[in-house]
Amino acid sequence: MKNMHTNGNNGSQTTPIIEISDLKVHYGDKSALNGISFDVYKNEILGIIGPAQSGKTTLLKVINRTLEFTSQTSIEGSVKLDGVDISTIGDVYGLRRRIGMVLPLPVGLPLSIYDNVAFAPRTAGVRAKSELNEIVERCLQQAALWDEVKDRLDTLGTKLSGGQQQRLTIARALSHQPEILCLDEFSIAVDPVTTMRIEDVLDTLRTEMTILLVTNLVQQAKRLADRTAFMLNGDLVEIDTTDVIFSDNPANQATYDYVNGNFG
Amino acid sequence: MNSLMTHPNPRQKFVLQGIALVILGAVFFPVWNVLKKTHVSDVPISSVARVPDPLSNLFNDLYFFLSISFLAILLGVTCAFYLQEWLPETNWVRRLVENQVSILSGIPSLLYGLLAVLIFLPYSGVIQKIETVSSDGNVGAASLKATVFQGDTTLFYAMLLTFVILVMPRVIKTTQAALRSVPMPIRESAYALGASRSQVLMKHVVPIAFPLILAGGCRAMSCAFATAALFIGVCIWSHAPQSGQMTGGFVLFLGGSLILSILSSFLIERYSPVPTRNT
Numbered sequence: 133m134k135n136m137h138t139n140g141n142n143g144s145q146t147t148p149i150i151e152i153s154d155l156k157v158h159y160g161d162k163s164a165l166n167g168i169s170f171d172v173y174k175n176e177i178l179g180i181i182g183p184a185q186s187g188k189t190t191l192l193k194v195i196n197r198t199l200e201f202t203s204q205t206s207i208e209g210s211v212k213l214d215g216v217d218i219s220t221i222g223d224v225y226g227l228r229r230r231i232g233m234v235l236p237l238p239v240g241l242p243l244s245i246y247d248n249v250a251f252a253p254r255t256a257g258v259r260a261k262s263e264l265n266e267i268v269e270r271c272l273q274q275a276a277l278w279d280e281v282k283d284r285l286d287t288l289g290t291k292l293s294g295g296q297q298q299r300l301t302i303a304r305a306l307s308h309q310p311e312i313l314c315l316d317e318f319s320i321a322v323d324p325v326t327t328m329r330i331e332d333v334l335d336t337l338r339t340e341m342t343i344l345l346v347t348n349l350v351q352q353a354k355r356l357a358d359r360t361a362f363m364l365n366g367d368l369v370e371i372d373t374t375d376v377i378f379s380d381n382p383a384n385q386a387t388y389d390y391v392n393g394n395f396g
Numbered sequence: 397m398n399s400l401m402t403h404p405n406p407r408q409k410f411v412l413q414g415i416a417l418v419i420l421g422a423v424f425f426p427v428w429n430v431l432k433k434t435h436v437s438d439v440p441i442s443s444v445a446r447v448p449d450p451l452s453n454l455f456n457d458l459y460f461f462l463s464i465s466f467l468a469i470l471l472g473v474t475c476a477f478y479l480q481e482w483l484p485e486t487n488w489v490r491r492l493v494e495n496q497v498s499i500l501s502g503i504p505s506l507l508y509g510l511l512a513v514l515i516f517l518p519y520s521g522v523i524q525k526i527e528t529v530s531s532d533g534n535v536g537a538a539s540l541k542a543t544v545f546q547g548d549t550t551l552f553y554a555m556l557l558t559f560v561i562l563v564m565p566r567v568i569k570t571t572q573a574a575l576r577s578v579p580m581p582i583r584e585s586a587y588a589l590g591a592s593r594s595q596v597l598m599k600h601v602v603p604i605a606f607p608l609i610l611a612g613g614c615r616a617m618s619c620a621f622a623t624a625a626l627f628i629g630v631c632i633w634s635h636a637p638q639s640g641q642m643t644g645g646f647v648l649f650l651g652g653s654l655i656l657s658i659l660s661s662f663l664i665e666r667y668s669p670v671p672t673r674n675t
Protein backbone atom coordinates (compact mmCIF):
# COMPACT_ATOMS: atom_id res chain seq x y z
CA MET A 133 0.00 0.00 0.00
CA LYS A 134 1.06 3.54 0.53
CA ASN A 135 3.71 2.80 3.05
CA MET A 136 6.21 0.11 2.30
CA HIS A 137 8.81 0.54 4.97
CA THR A 138 8.78 -1.59 8.07
CA ASN A 139 10.57 -1.31 11.31
CA GLY A 140 10.43 -3.20 14.57
CA ASN A 141 12.33 -6.39 15.16
CA ASN A 142 12.58 -7.49 11.59
CA GLY A 143 14.49 -4.60 10.12
CA SER A 144 14.49 -4.79 6.37
CA GLN A 145 12.32 -7.90 5.97
CA THR A 146 9.80 -6.95 3.28
CA THR A 147 9.07 -10.12 1.30
CA PRO A 148 5.30 -10.37 1.09
CA ILE A 149 3.95 -13.76 2.15
CA ILE A 150 0.27 -12.78 1.82
CA GLU A 151 -0.91 -10.33 -0.82
CA ILE A 152 -4.51 -9.23 -0.50
CA SER A 153 -5.95 -7.16 -3.30
CA ASP A 154 -9.38 -5.62 -3.48
CA LEU A 155 -10.94 -8.26 -1.25
CA LYS A 156 -14.70 -8.01 -0.98
CA VAL A 157 -16.84 -10.34 1.13
CA HIS A 158 -20.61 -10.44 1.34
CA TYR A 159 -22.80 -12.42 3.71
CA GLY A 160 -25.96 -12.61 1.65
CA ASP A 161 -26.61 -8.99 0.69
CA LYS A 162 -24.62 -7.64 3.59
CA SER A 163 -21.10 -6.46 2.89
CA ALA A 164 -18.49 -7.42 5.49
CA LEU A 165 -15.31 -6.37 3.64
CA ASN A 166 -15.60 -3.62 1.05
CA GLY A 167 -12.51 -4.10 -1.04
CA ILE A 168 -9.37 -4.06 1.07
CA SER A 169 -5.78 -4.42 -0.12
CA PHE A 170 -2.56 -4.90 1.79
CA ASP A 171 0.45 -7.16 2.07
CA VAL A 172 1.68 -9.17 5.00
CA TYR A 173 5.43 -9.55 5.17
CA LYS A 174 7.31 -12.63 6.05
CA ASN A 175 8.17 -13.02 9.76
CA GLU A 176 6.39 -9.90 10.89
CA ILE A 177 3.74 -9.60 13.53
CA LEU A 178 0.87 -7.72 11.96
CA GLY A 179 -1.58 -6.40 14.52
CA ILE A 180 -5.13 -5.91 13.27
CA ILE A 181 -7.29 -3.65 15.41
CA GLY A 182 -10.77 -2.27 14.96
CA PRO A 183 -14.11 -2.16 16.72
CA ALA A 184 -16.65 -5.00 16.60
CA GLN A 185 -18.18 -5.84 13.22
CA SER A 186 -15.26 -4.36 11.34
CA GLY A 187 -14.56 -7.61 9.50
CA LYS A 188 -11.44 -8.83 11.26
CA THR A 189 -12.65 -12.38 11.81
CA THR A 190 -14.03 -12.51 8.30
CA LEU A 191 -10.61 -11.57 6.95
CA LEU A 192 -8.94 -14.45 8.82
CA LYS A 193 -11.59 -16.90 7.64
CA VAL A 194 -10.95 -15.89 4.06
CA ILE A 195 -7.25 -16.53 4.45
CA ASN A 196 -7.59 -20.12 5.68
CA ARG A 197 -10.68 -20.71 3.56
CA THR A 198 -13.00 -21.65 6.41
CA LEU A 199 -15.47 -19.01 5.26
CA GLU A 200 -16.57 -21.66 2.78
CA PHE A 201 -18.55 -23.32 5.57
CA THR A 202 -20.78 -20.33 6.02
CA SER A 203 -23.56 -20.51 3.50
CA GLN A 204 -24.43 -17.70 1.11
CA THR A 205 -21.13 -15.91 1.23
CA SER A 206 -19.43 -14.44 -1.80
CA ILE A 207 -15.78 -13.52 -2.08
CA GLU A 208 -14.30 -11.21 -4.74
CA GLY A 209 -10.77 -10.08 -5.22
CA SER A 210 -7.73 -12.17 -4.59
CA VAL A 211 -5.64 -13.44 -1.71
CA LYS A 212 -2.23 -14.75 -2.65
CA LEU A 213 -0.11 -16.93 -0.44
CA ASP A 214 3.52 -17.00 -1.58
CA GLY A 215 2.34 -15.66 -4.92
CA VAL A 216 -0.33 -18.35 -5.44
CA ASP A 217 -4.01 -17.38 -5.43
CA ILE A 218 -5.49 -19.43 -2.57
CA SER A 219 -8.79 -19.97 -4.38
CA THR A 220 -6.90 -21.97 -7.02
CA ILE A 221 -5.22 -24.26 -4.50
CA GLY A 222 -6.68 -27.74 -4.96
CA ASP A 223 -5.44 -29.22 -1.70
CA VAL A 224 -7.40 -26.99 0.66
CA TYR A 225 -6.49 -29.23 3.62
CA GLY A 226 -2.83 -28.70 2.87
CA LEU A 227 -3.44 -24.95 2.64
CA ARG A 228 -5.11 -24.92 6.04
CA ARG A 229 -2.20 -26.78 7.54
CA ARG A 230 0.13 -23.98 6.43
CA ILE A 231 -1.92 -21.61 8.56
CA GLY A 232 -2.43 -21.96 12.29
CA MET A 233 -5.66 -20.54 13.66
CA VAL A 234 -6.49 -19.62 17.25
CA LEU A 235 -10.11 -18.65 17.88
CA PRO A 236 -11.39 -16.11 20.44
CA LEU A 237 -12.69 -18.68 22.87
CA PRO A 238 -10.60 -21.75 23.52
CA VAL A 239 -12.25 -24.54 21.60
CA GLY A 240 -11.29 -27.79 23.25
CA LEU A 241 -11.92 -30.52 20.75
CA PRO A 242 -13.55 -33.46 22.53
CA LEU A 243 -10.21 -35.22 22.83
CA SER A 244 -7.43 -35.70 25.35
CA ILE A 245 -4.69 -33.08 25.68
CA TYR A 246 -2.34 -35.34 23.77
CA ASP A 247 -4.81 -36.06 20.99
CA ASN A 248 -5.71 -32.39 20.66
CA VAL A 249 -2.13 -31.59 19.75
CA ALA A 250 -1.53 -34.80 17.80
CA PHE A 251 -4.69 -34.36 15.75
CA ALA A 252 -3.26 -32.26 12.93
CA PRO A 253 -0.05 -34.28 12.51
CA ARG A 254 -2.15 -37.45 12.43
CA THR A 255 -4.46 -36.10 9.75
CA ALA A 256 -1.34 -35.11 7.85
CA GLY A 257 -0.21 -38.73 8.00
CA VAL A 258 2.27 -38.87 10.88
CA ARG A 259 1.88 -42.30 12.51
CA ALA A 260 5.07 -43.05 14.43
CA LYS A 261 4.46 -42.79 18.16
CA SER A 262 7.90 -41.39 18.89
CA GLU A 263 7.50 -38.66 16.31
CA LEU A 264 4.07 -37.74 17.69
CA ASN A 265 5.43 -37.64 21.25
CA GLU A 266 8.12 -35.30 20.08
CA ILE A 267 5.67 -32.97 18.32
CA VAL A 268 3.31 -32.92 21.30
CA GLU A 269 6.11 -32.08 23.70
CA ARG A 270 7.63 -29.42 21.47
CA CYS A 271 4.31 -27.66 20.86
CA LEU A 272 3.23 -27.76 24.49
CA GLN A 273 6.64 -26.37 25.45
CA GLN A 274 6.31 -23.61 22.88
CA ALA A 275 2.88 -22.72 24.19
CA ALA A 276 4.23 -22.62 27.77
CA LEU A 277 1.88 -25.37 28.87
CA TRP A 278 4.12 -28.42 29.07
CA ASP A 279 5.07 -28.16 32.73
CA GLU A 280 1.47 -27.89 33.82
CA VAL A 281 0.11 -30.84 31.88
CA LYS A 282 2.98 -33.23 31.25
CA ASP A 283 1.68 -35.65 33.90
CA ARG A 284 -1.88 -35.77 32.62
CA LEU A 285 -1.72 -35.78 28.87
CA ASP A 286 -4.55 -38.32 28.82
CA THR A 287 -7.16 -36.12 30.46
CA LEU A 288 -9.73 -34.34 28.36
CA GLY A 289 -8.58 -31.01 27.00
CA THR A 290 -11.86 -29.49 28.09
CA LYS A 291 -10.99 -30.23 31.75
CA LEU A 292 -8.26 -27.59 31.74
CA SER A 293 -8.82 -24.04 32.91
CA GLY A 294 -9.75 -21.39 30.35
CA GLY A 295 -6.24 -19.97 30.16
CA GLN A 296 -4.71 -23.42 29.86
CA GLN A 297 -7.19 -24.36 27.16
CA GLN A 298 -6.27 -21.28 25.17
CA ARG A 299 -2.60 -22.23 25.39
CA LEU A 300 -3.62 -25.73 24.32
CA THR A 301 -5.25 -24.30 21.21
CA ILE A 302 -2.04 -22.40 20.52
CA ALA A 303 -0.04 -25.61 20.90
CA ARG A 304 -2.52 -27.26 18.56
CA ALA A 305 -2.17 -24.47 16.02
CA LEU A 306 1.61 -24.92 16.13
CA SER A 307 1.45 -28.69 15.76
CA HIS A 308 1.43 -28.62 11.99
CA GLN A 309 4.32 -26.16 11.84
CA PRO A 310 2.40 -23.39 10.13
CA GLU A 311 4.10 -20.63 8.19
CA ILE A 312 1.45 -18.21 9.35
CA LEU A 313 -0.20 -18.06 12.75
CA CYS A 314 -3.51 -16.22 13.00
CA LEU A 315 -4.84 -15.30 16.41
CA ASP A 316 -8.34 -13.92 16.72
CA GLU A 317 -8.77 -11.99 19.98
CA PHE A 318 -7.10 -14.83 21.85
CA SER A 319 -7.11 -13.05 25.19
CA ILE A 320 -10.86 -12.59 25.44
CA ALA A 321 -11.28 -15.42 27.97
CA VAL A 322 -7.83 -15.33 29.50
CA ASP A 323 -6.63 -13.59 32.64
CA PRO A 324 -3.98 -10.84 32.33
CA VAL A 325 -1.16 -13.00 33.68
CA THR A 326 -1.80 -15.78 31.17
CA THR A 327 -2.19 -13.15 28.47
CA MET A 328 1.29 -11.87 29.25
CA ARG A 329 2.66 -15.42 29.14
CA ILE A 330 1.09 -16.01 25.74
CA GLU A 331 2.42 -12.68 24.52
CA ASP A 332 5.89 -13.82 25.55
CA VAL A 333 5.31 -17.01 23.59
CA LEU A 334 4.35 -14.99 20.50
CA ASP A 335 7.40 -12.84 20.95
CA THR A 336 9.64 -15.90 20.72
CA LEU A 337 7.72 -17.27 17.73
CA ARG A 338 8.20 -14.15 15.61
CA THR A 339 11.52 -15.41 14.30
CA GLU A 340 9.96 -18.62 13.00
CA MET A 341 6.68 -17.54 11.47
CA THR A 342 4.45 -14.73 10.35
CA ILE A 343 1.84 -13.78 12.90
CA LEU A 344 -1.51 -12.09 12.25
CA LEU A 345 -2.72 -10.81 15.57
CA VAL A 346 -6.32 -9.67 15.61
CA THR A 347 -6.90 -7.97 18.91
CA ASN A 348 -9.39 -5.80 20.71
CA LEU A 349 -6.73 -4.64 23.13
CA VAL A 350 -4.93 -1.86 21.29
CA GLN A 351 -2.10 -1.97 23.81
CA GLN A 352 -1.49 -5.59 22.86
CA ALA A 353 -0.86 -4.55 19.27
CA LYS A 354 1.38 -1.77 20.53
CA ARG A 355 3.40 -4.22 22.62
CA LEU A 356 3.81 -6.91 19.98
CA ALA A 357 3.14 -5.80 16.44
CA ASP A 358 5.71 -4.63 13.94
CA ARG A 359 2.97 -3.09 11.86
CA THR A 360 -0.65 -2.44 12.73
CA ALA A 361 -3.74 -2.27 10.56
CA PHE A 362 -6.84 -0.38 11.64
CA MET A 363 -10.13 -1.64 10.25
CA LEU A 364 -13.55 -0.04 10.48
CA ASN A 365 -16.85 -1.32 9.08
CA GLY A 366 -15.25 -3.50 6.45
CA ASP A 367 -12.72 -0.91 5.32
CA LEU A 368 -9.01 -0.83 5.92
CA VAL A 369 -8.58 2.67 7.29
CA GLU A 370 -4.86 2.61 7.72
CA ILE A 371 -1.93 0.23 7.83
CA ASP A 372 1.47 1.37 8.95
CA THR A 373 4.26 0.64 11.36
CA THR A 374 3.04 0.34 14.90
CA ASP A 375 5.08 3.38 15.85
CA VAL A 376 3.25 5.53 13.34
CA ILE A 377 -0.21 4.17 14.17
CA PHE A 378 0.35 4.84 17.86
CA SER A 379 2.04 8.17 17.34
CA ASP A 380 0.32 11.52 17.72
CA ASN A 381 -0.15 11.92 14.00
CA PRO A 382 -1.31 8.82 12.13
CA ALA A 383 -2.60 9.47 8.62
CA ASN A 384 -6.21 9.18 9.67
CA GLN A 385 -8.01 10.99 12.47
CA ALA A 386 -10.24 7.94 13.14
CA THR A 387 -7.14 5.86 13.82
CA TYR A 388 -5.92 8.39 16.35
CA ASP A 389 -9.28 8.46 18.07
CA TYR A 390 -9.62 4.68 18.21
CA VAL A 391 -6.10 4.09 19.47
CA ASN A 392 -6.52 6.73 22.15
CA GLY A 393 -9.85 5.40 23.29
CA ASN A 394 -12.08 8.33 22.37
CA PHE A 395 -13.81 6.66 19.49
CA GLY A 396 -17.51 6.99 18.67
CA MET B 397 -30.52 -18.55 8.11
CA ASN B 398 -33.02 -21.28 8.79
CA SER B 399 -35.86 -18.81 8.73
CA LEU B 400 -36.39 -19.80 5.12
CA MET B 401 -37.26 -23.32 6.11
CA THR B 402 -38.98 -22.96 9.43
CA HIS B 403 -41.25 -20.12 8.48
CA PRO B 404 -42.91 -20.79 5.16
CA ASN B 405 -45.55 -18.20 4.36
CA PRO B 406 -49.20 -19.20 4.94
CA ARG B 407 -49.85 -20.21 1.34
CA GLN B 408 -46.71 -22.35 1.20
CA LYS B 409 -47.73 -23.87 4.49
CA PHE B 410 -51.14 -24.79 3.15
CA VAL B 411 -49.61 -26.44 0.10
CA LEU B 412 -47.07 -28.26 2.24
CA GLN B 413 -49.71 -29.59 4.57
CA GLY B 414 -51.61 -30.77 1.53
CA ILE B 415 -48.55 -32.64 0.36
CA ALA B 416 -48.12 -34.17 3.80
CA LEU B 417 -51.72 -35.36 3.78
CA VAL B 418 -51.28 -36.88 0.33
CA ILE B 419 -48.18 -38.69 1.50
CA LEU B 420 -50.00 -39.99 4.55
CA GLY B 421 -52.90 -41.08 2.36
CA ALA B 422 -50.58 -42.71 -0.12
CA VAL B 423 -49.10 -44.74 2.66
CA PHE B 424 -52.31 -45.77 4.34
CA PHE B 425 -54.63 -46.29 1.39
CA PRO B 426 -52.94 -49.42 0.02
CA VAL B 427 -52.76 -50.79 3.52
CA TRP B 428 -56.45 -50.15 3.98
CA ASN B 429 -57.22 -51.81 0.69
CA VAL B 430 -55.26 -54.90 1.48
CA LEU B 431 -56.91 -55.08 4.85
CA LYS B 432 -60.37 -54.90 3.37
CA LYS B 433 -59.66 -57.93 1.28
CA THR B 434 -58.36 -59.90 4.20
CA HIS B 435 -61.07 -62.20 5.48
CA VAL B 436 -61.04 -63.81 8.79
CA SER B 437 -60.95 -67.19 7.15
CA ASP B 438 -57.74 -66.26 5.35
CA VAL B 439 -55.90 -66.01 8.57
CA PRO B 440 -53.68 -69.01 9.11
CA ILE B 441 -55.30 -69.88 12.37
CA SER B 442 -53.34 -73.05 12.75
CA SER B 443 -50.11 -71.14 12.99
CA VAL B 444 -51.57 -68.83 15.55
CA ALA B 445 -53.42 -71.33 17.58
CA ARG B 446 -50.36 -73.21 18.55
CA VAL B 447 -48.92 -70.31 20.38
CA PRO B 448 -47.35 -72.28 23.18
CA ASP B 449 -45.89 -69.83 25.59
CA PRO B 450 -47.36 -66.38 25.99
CA LEU B 451 -44.19 -65.09 27.55
CA SER B 452 -41.90 -66.07 24.71
CA ASN B 453 -44.27 -64.34 22.33
CA LEU B 454 -44.10 -61.28 24.42
CA PHE B 455 -40.41 -61.14 23.99
CA ASN B 456 -40.74 -61.84 20.32
CA ASP B 457 -42.97 -58.81 20.01
CA LEU B 458 -40.67 -56.69 22.04
CA TYR B 459 -37.75 -57.87 20.01
CA PHE B 460 -39.64 -57.10 16.85
CA PHE B 461 -40.46 -53.61 18.04
CA LEU B 462 -36.94 -52.96 19.12
CA SER B 463 -35.49 -54.03 15.81
CA ILE B 464 -38.05 -52.05 13.82
CA SER B 465 -37.51 -48.97 15.94
CA PHE B 466 -33.80 -49.41 15.63
CA LEU B 467 -33.99 -49.67 11.84
CA ALA B 468 -36.26 -46.65 11.64
CA ILE B 469 -33.91 -44.69 13.86
CA LEU B 470 -30.91 -45.72 11.80
CA LEU B 471 -32.66 -44.68 8.63
CA GLY B 472 -33.75 -41.40 10.18
CA VAL B 473 -30.27 -40.60 11.46
CA THR B 474 -28.77 -41.33 8.05
CA CYS B 475 -31.30 -39.05 6.37
CA ALA B 476 -30.60 -36.32 8.89
CA PHE B 477 -26.86 -36.53 8.35
CA TYR B 478 -27.30 -36.34 4.63
CA LEU B 479 -29.64 -33.37 4.85
CA GLN B 480 -27.70 -31.45 7.44
CA GLU B 481 -24.12 -32.16 6.46
CA TRP B 482 -24.15 -32.71 2.72
CA LEU B 483 -26.97 -30.71 1.20
CA PRO B 484 -26.70 -26.93 1.24
CA GLU B 485 -29.44 -25.11 3.09
CA THR B 486 -30.92 -23.79 -0.09
CA ASN B 487 -31.23 -27.20 -1.75
CA TRP B 488 -34.86 -27.78 -2.72
CA VAL B 489 -34.84 -31.47 -1.71
CA ARG B 490 -33.61 -30.51 1.72
CA ARG B 491 -36.20 -27.79 2.10
CA LEU B 492 -39.01 -30.08 0.98
CA VAL B 493 -37.99 -32.94 3.26
CA GLU B 494 -37.45 -30.60 6.19
CA ASN B 495 -40.91 -29.14 5.75
CA GLN B 496 -42.49 -32.56 5.55
CA VAL B 497 -40.54 -33.74 8.55
CA SER B 498 -41.54 -30.73 10.56
CA ILE B 499 -45.21 -31.31 9.77
CA LEU B 500 -45.14 -35.09 10.26
CA SER B 501 -43.22 -34.90 13.49
CA GLY B 502 -45.74 -32.41 14.80
CA ILE B 503 -48.56 -34.94 14.60
CA PRO B 504 -49.19 -36.21 18.13
CA SER B 505 -48.24 -39.85 18.53
CA LEU B 506 -51.65 -40.42 20.09
CA LEU B 507 -53.11 -39.82 16.65
CA TYR B 508 -51.04 -42.62 15.20
CA GLY B 509 -52.26 -44.88 17.96
CA LEU B 510 -55.88 -44.01 17.24
CA LEU B 511 -55.26 -44.52 13.55
CA ALA B 512 -53.80 -47.95 14.24
CA VAL B 513 -56.75 -48.85 16.43
CA LEU B 514 -59.25 -47.62 13.84
CA ILE B 515 -57.65 -49.62 11.07
CA PHE B 516 -56.75 -52.76 12.94
CA LEU B 517 -59.52 -53.21 15.42
CA PRO B 518 -62.26 -54.06 12.91
CA TYR B 519 -60.11 -56.93 11.81
CA SER B 520 -59.36 -58.21 15.20
CA GLY B 521 -62.36 -60.42 14.83
CA VAL B 522 -59.44 -62.71 14.31
CA ILE B 523 -58.89 -62.58 17.98
CA GLN B 524 -62.35 -63.73 18.99
CA LYS B 525 -62.18 -66.51 16.47
CA ILE B 526 -58.95 -67.72 17.89
CA GLU B 527 -60.25 -67.47 21.37
CA THR B 528 -62.94 -69.95 20.51
CA VAL B 529 -60.52 -72.15 18.66
CA SER B 530 -58.04 -72.53 21.40
CA SER B 531 -60.55 -73.18 24.09
CA ASP B 532 -58.18 -74.79 26.46
CA GLY B 533 -59.34 -72.35 29.08
CA ASN B 534 -56.07 -70.53 29.13
CA VAL B 535 -56.63 -67.79 26.65
CA GLY B 536 -54.98 -65.05 28.58
CA ALA B 537 -54.64 -61.61 27.25
CA ALA B 538 -51.02 -62.29 26.45
CA SER B 539 -51.77 -64.89 23.80
CA LEU B 540 -54.51 -62.59 22.61
CA LYS B 541 -51.94 -59.90 22.04
CA ALA B 542 -49.72 -62.35 20.29
CA THR B 543 -52.46 -62.94 17.76
CA VAL B 544 -52.72 -59.27 16.99
CA PHE B 545 -49.26 -59.22 15.54
CA GLN B 546 -48.89 -62.76 14.34
CA GLY B 547 -52.30 -63.41 12.93
CA ASP B 548 -51.68 -61.75 9.62
CA THR B 549 -48.60 -60.54 7.88
CA THR B 550 -50.54 -57.60 6.45
CA LEU B 551 -51.34 -56.35 9.90
CA PHE B 552 -47.74 -56.88 10.67
CA TYR B 553 -46.51 -54.71 7.82
CA ALA B 554 -49.15 -52.10 8.43
CA MET B 555 -47.99 -51.76 12.00
CA LEU B 556 -44.43 -51.61 10.80
CA LEU B 557 -45.24 -48.82 8.39
CA THR B 558 -47.10 -46.88 11.04
CA PHE B 559 -44.12 -47.03 13.29
CA VAL B 560 -41.69 -46.02 10.62
CA ILE B 561 -43.82 -42.99 9.81
CA LEU B 562 -44.11 -42.22 13.47
CA VAL B 563 -40.48 -42.65 14.35
CA MET B 564 -38.57 -41.40 11.33
CA PRO B 565 -39.62 -37.74 11.14
CA ARG B 566 -39.04 -37.36 14.85
CA VAL B 567 -35.59 -38.86 14.57
CA ILE B 568 -34.69 -36.74 11.55
CA LYS B 569 -35.77 -33.62 13.34
CA THR B 570 -33.92 -34.28 16.58
CA THR B 571 -30.79 -35.52 14.81
CA GLN B 572 -30.64 -32.39 12.70
CA ALA B 573 -31.07 -30.28 15.79
CA ALA B 574 -28.30 -32.24 17.50
CA LEU B 575 -25.94 -31.69 14.58
CA ARG B 576 -26.80 -28.01 14.50
CA SER B 577 -26.09 -27.72 18.20
CA VAL B 578 -22.43 -28.62 17.75
CA PRO B 579 -20.75 -25.23 18.13
CA MET B 580 -19.50 -23.83 14.84
CA PRO B 581 -16.06 -22.95 16.30
CA ILE B 582 -15.44 -26.64 16.94
CA ARG B 583 -15.96 -27.45 13.30
CA GLU B 584 -13.91 -24.46 12.27
CA SER B 585 -11.07 -25.43 14.59
CA ALA B 586 -10.99 -28.94 13.22
CA TYR B 587 -11.09 -27.72 9.64
CA ALA B 588 -8.40 -25.16 10.41
CA LEU B 589 -6.18 -28.05 11.48
CA GLY B 590 -6.49 -29.52 8.01
CA ALA B 591 -9.12 -32.17 8.73
CA SER B 592 -11.36 -33.38 5.93
CA ARG B 593 -15.13 -33.31 6.13
CA SER B 594 -15.43 -36.94 7.15
CA GLN B 595 -12.72 -36.56 9.77
CA VAL B 596 -14.47 -33.53 11.22
CA LEU B 597 -17.75 -35.47 11.27
CA MET B 598 -16.45 -38.72 12.73
CA LYS B 599 -13.93 -37.35 15.21
CA HIS B 600 -15.62 -34.18 16.41
CA VAL B 601 -19.21 -33.64 15.40
CA VAL B 602 -20.53 -37.13 16.09
CA PRO B 603 -18.93 -37.55 19.51
CA ILE B 604 -20.45 -34.25 20.63
CA ALA B 605 -23.84 -34.74 19.01
CA PHE B 606 -24.16 -38.41 19.91
CA PRO B 607 -25.92 -38.09 23.28
CA LEU B 608 -28.47 -35.76 21.75
CA ILE B 609 -28.97 -38.01 18.75
CA LEU B 610 -29.49 -40.88 21.17
CA ALA B 611 -31.90 -38.77 23.19
CA GLY B 612 -33.90 -38.06 20.03
CA GLY B 613 -33.98 -41.76 19.22
CA CYS B 614 -35.15 -42.58 22.74
CA ARG B 615 -37.85 -39.96 22.61
CA ALA B 616 -39.13 -41.22 19.25
CA MET B 617 -39.08 -44.78 20.52
CA SER B 618 -40.86 -43.70 23.65
CA CYS B 619 -43.65 -42.30 21.47
CA ALA B 620 -43.76 -45.52 19.47
CA PHE B 621 -43.93 -47.64 22.60
CA ALA B 622 -46.66 -45.50 24.10
CA THR B 623 -48.64 -45.90 20.88
CA ALA B 624 -48.12 -49.64 20.99
CA ALA B 625 -49.27 -49.71 24.60
CA LEU B 626 -52.39 -47.77 23.68
CA PHE B 627 -53.08 -50.13 20.82
CA ILE B 628 -52.62 -53.26 22.91
CA GLY B 629 -54.64 -51.78 25.72
CA VAL B 630 -57.58 -50.95 23.50
CA CYS B 631 -57.47 -54.40 21.93
CA ILE B 632 -57.51 -56.08 25.29
CA TRP B 633 -60.13 -53.95 26.90
CA SER B 634 -62.51 -54.13 23.99
CA HIS B 635 -62.18 -57.85 23.40
CA ALA B 636 -61.35 -59.42 26.68
CA PRO B 637 -62.54 -57.11 29.39
CA GLN B 638 -63.38 -60.14 31.48
CA SER B 639 -59.71 -60.91 31.85
CA GLY B 640 -59.59 -57.72 33.85
CA GLN B 641 -55.85 -57.61 33.79
CA MET B 642 -53.26 -55.76 31.85
CA THR B 643 -50.99 -58.00 29.95
CA GLY B 644 -47.29 -58.11 30.36
CA GLY B 645 -47.01 -56.59 26.91
CA PHE B 646 -49.03 -53.58 27.88
CA VAL B 647 -46.97 -53.07 30.99
CA LEU B 648 -43.73 -53.62 29.11
CA PHE B 649 -44.52 -51.11 26.42
CA LEU B 650 -45.86 -48.56 28.84
CA GLY B 651 -42.90 -49.01 31.17
CA GLY B 652 -40.47 -48.96 28.26
CA SER B 653 -42.02 -45.76 27.02
CA LEU B 654 -41.67 -44.12 30.41
CA ILE B 655 -38.10 -45.24 30.92
CA LEU B 656 -37.08 -44.14 27.45
CA SER B 657 -38.59 -40.71 27.84
CA ILE B 658 -36.89 -40.24 31.21
CA LEU B 659 -33.62 -41.40 29.70
CA SER B 660 -33.96 -38.97 26.85
CA SER B 661 -34.69 -36.07 29.19
CA PHE B 662 -31.67 -37.01 31.22
CA LEU B 663 -29.45 -37.10 28.13
CA ILE B 664 -30.68 -33.73 26.95
CA GLU B 665 -30.26 -32.21 30.39
CA ARG B 666 -26.79 -33.59 30.79
CA TYR B 667 -25.26 -33.27 27.34
CA SER B 668 -26.70 -30.20 25.66
CA PRO B 669 -23.65 -28.27 24.47
CA VAL B 670 -23.09 -25.01 26.30
CA PRO B 671 -23.79 -22.20 23.87
CA THR B 672 -20.56 -20.70 22.62
CA ARG B 673 -20.07 -17.18 21.41
CA ASN B 674 -19.99 -17.29 17.65
CA THR B 675 -17.54 -14.72 16.38
Ligand SMILES: Nc1ncnc2c1ncn2[C@@H]1O[C@H](COP(=O)(O)OP(=O)(O)OP(=O)(O)O)[C@@H](O)[C@H]1O
Nearest residue numbers: 159163164183184185186187188189190191202675
Ligand atom coordinates in the same frame (compact mmCIF):
# COMPACT_ATOMS: atom_id res chain seq x y z
N1 LIG C 1 -22.04 -15.95 9.64
C1 LIG C 1 -22.39 -14.69 9.34
N2 LIG C 1 -23.55 -14.47 8.70
C2 LIG C 1 -23.93 -13.20 8.40
N3 LIG C 1 -23.20 -12.11 8.67
C3 LIG C 1 -22.04 -12.26 9.30
C4 LIG C 1 -21.57 -13.56 9.68
N4 LIG C 1 -20.38 -13.43 10.30
C5 LIG C 1 -20.12 -12.10 10.30
N5 LIG C 1 -21.10 -11.40 9.71
C6 LIG C 1 -21.14 -9.94 9.52
O1 LIG C 1 -19.95 -9.53 8.92
C7 LIG C 1 -19.47 -8.33 9.52
C8 LIG C 1 -18.06 -8.50 10.00
O2 LIG C 1 -18.04 -9.47 11.03
P1 LIG C 1 -16.73 -10.02 11.70
O3 LIG C 1 -17.10 -11.15 12.59
O4 LIG C 1 -15.72 -10.29 10.65
O5 LIG C 1 -16.28 -8.76 12.57
P2 LIG C 1 -15.14 -8.67 13.64
O6 LIG C 1 -14.33 -7.50 13.27
O7 LIG C 1 -14.45 -9.96 13.81
O8 LIG C 1 -15.97 -8.32 14.94
P3 LIG C 1 -15.66 -8.74 16.46
O9 LIG C 1 -14.68 -7.74 16.98
O10 LIG C 1 -16.99 -8.61 17.13
O11 LIG C 1 -15.16 -10.14 16.47
C9 LIG C 1 -20.43 -7.98 10.62
O12 LIG C 1 -21.27 -6.94 10.17
C10 LIG C 1 -21.21 -9.24 10.86
O13 LIG C 1 -22.53 -8.93 11.19
Ligand SMILES: [Mg+2]
Nearest residue numbers: 188189316675
Ligand atom coordinates in the same frame (compact mmCIF):
# COMPACT_ATOMS: atom_id res chain seq x y z
MG1 LIG D 1 -14.21 -11.32 15.41
